[in-house]
Amino acid sequence: MDTQSLQAFIAVAETESFSLAAQRLHLTQPAVSKRIAILEDSLDSQLFDRLPRKAVLTPAGEALLPKAKHILSELLEIKTELASLSGDISGTLRIGTSHHIGLHHLPHLLRQFHTAYPQVKLAMQFLGSEAACEALAQGELDIAFATLPQEDHHKLDMQPIWRDPLSFVCAFTHPLSQKKKLTLEDLTKYEAILPEPNTVTFEIIEGAFKHEGLSLQSALPSRYRETISMMSSYMETIKMMASVGLGWAVLPEHMANDKDLIKLQVGPKKLYRELGVLQRKGKTLGTAGKAFLAILPER
Numbered sequence: 001m002d003t004q005s006l007q008a009f010i011a012v013a014e015t016e017s018f019s020l021a022a023q024r025l026h027l028t029q030p031a032v033s034k035r036i037a038i039l040e041d042s043l044d045s046q047l048f049d050r051l052p053r054k055a056v057l058t059p060a061g062e063a064l065l066p067k068a069k070h071i072l073s074e075l076l077e078i079k080t081e082l083a084s085l086s087g088d089i090s091g092t093l094r095i096g097t098s099h100h101i102g103l104h105h106l107p108h109l110l111r112q113f114h115t116a117y118p119q120v121k122l123a124m125q126f127l128g129s130e131a132a133c134e135a136l137a138q139g140e141l142d143i144a145f146a147t148l149p150q151e152d153h154h155k156l157d158m159q160p161i162w163r164d165p166l167s168f169v170c171a172f173t174h175p176l177s178q179k180k181k182l183t184l185e186d187l188t189k190y191e192a193i194l195p196e197p198n199t200v201t202f203e204i205i206e207g208a209f210k211h212e213g214l215s216l217q218s219a220l221p222s223r224y225r226e227t228i229s230m231m232s233s234y235m236e237t238i239k240m241m242a243s244v245g246l247g248w249a250v251l252p253e254h255m256a257n258d259k260d261l262i263k264l265q266v267g268p269k270k271l272y273r274e275l276g277v278l279q280r281k282g283k284t285l286g287t288a289g290k291a292f293l294a295i296l297p298e299r
Contacts, residue, residue: 093288
């Protein structure tokens with residue numbers, strides 16, 4: 001069993017396609033098929049059912065997938081530790097980041113790091129904050145940038161970097177924009193565009209309403225109250241929907257300063273979320289990871 005076959009196996013499993021896996025790995029489709037065949041021969045098990053339009057994991061393939069990811073993660077960690085012993089700043093640094101942080105906070109840091117250490121390959125993954133934390137906990141990333149959980153994570157160390165103030169907003173054409181005095185209860189009478197309920201940002205907003213004995217549920221359109229689909233995990237999407245008047249929203253303050261939006265003077269005076277970097281507890285971070293952490297701004 002070789003690592004190339006395992007990489008091909010994981011790529012096919014995640015894309016459910018030999019051709020898409022080939023594109024991801026920059027190989028030909030026959031090359032991917034050959035690697036899978038070698039792996040199946042070595043394990044004496046069929047790993048995929050080859051259907052007309054997709055490749056589906058067999059029970060044997062499902063059992064292998066988490067183990068294959070673990071094997072590759074362990075091998076990469078070994079390489080990282082050996083590189084650290086030599087003091088060489090090179091190799092691959094696997095970074096997970098939320099879309100918001102990746103777009104608004106990381107670009108200049110990535111540019112600075114790449115200029116200083118062009119020999120380091122940055123493997124970037126854009127994920128929701130919660131997905132980034134989970135991927136890091138599972139050993140699939142070296143570091144992650146995310147909205148920090150409100151409670152400690154038993155597998156992760158968290159370091160706050162950016163405090164992200166939040167503002168209630170709506171479009172200038174929205175009825176709320178004409179009201180001089182507002183309460184959170186007033187907002188519950190109008191449709192809202194909110195982050196998804198399994199996110200830290202939603203919990204922060206919901207906490208402000210709960211403090212006043214109110215429910216966010218009443219601020220959702222009646223047709224959405226059961227499915228809660230008037231939501232998005234992307235702040236840029238929420239901003240767009242609010243700017244065209246579809247509802248009120250809560251945005252990072254720097255995004256709220258927009259010609260199509262008005263800030264609503266409502267809610268807690270200090271509503272914010274903490275953005276920062278996370279590492280896996282007990283994991284040896286390589287020299288590339290340590291070098292990246294060294295350029296982060298201090299709080």
